[in-house]
Amino acid sequence: MSAVADPQAQTILEEGRKLENSVVMAESLLQLSSQEPCRVMESESSLVKSLRQEIANKDExxxxxxxxxxxxxxxxxxxxxxxxxxxxxxxxxxxxxxxx
Known part of the structure; x- marks a missing residue:
């Protein structure tokens, strides 16, 4: 990494890197959060189907x-x-x- 002579420019670069890291982390979290609910919903859906079938059997x-x-x-x-x-x-x- 090359040192920047202007302290204000150095601060701006550091803030830019932090922001870039935050964006990357936010994108990763967004991707994970969009995948996990699907898994949870699939699991809940499977459980609901199983319970409905069990209820139907008991009703019969x-x-x-x-x-x-x-x-x-x-x-x-x-x-x-x-x-x-x-x-x-x-x-x-x-x-x-x-x-x-």
Whole structure:
């Protein structure tokens, strides 16, 4: 580095170098900050999709259980009306009905 005879010019050069370094660092930070949110958002998006799928699966299980309960109640009422009982393991199998 060559020394500049004018102290004011030397100060200006030093300030220019500091500013240049700050710009380079700011550009690097800007580039990193623009990349990181994408990774975070992709990760969050993946997590959200996974949770939504899990919720959908649980909703389907609940719907199936409600349907099973409804069918069991219906069969129980039919059995009471016809003086019959049924095996709860095979509630949907009409061969399990027995006359009391």
């Amino acid at each position: 299980q609940i719907r199936q259980l409600k349907e099973d309960v409804s069918n069991t109640k219906r069969l129980w009422e039919e059995g009471k009306e016809n003086n019959k009982i049924f095996c709860s393991k095979c509630a949907n199998d009409s061969r399990t009905w027995r006359v009391i």
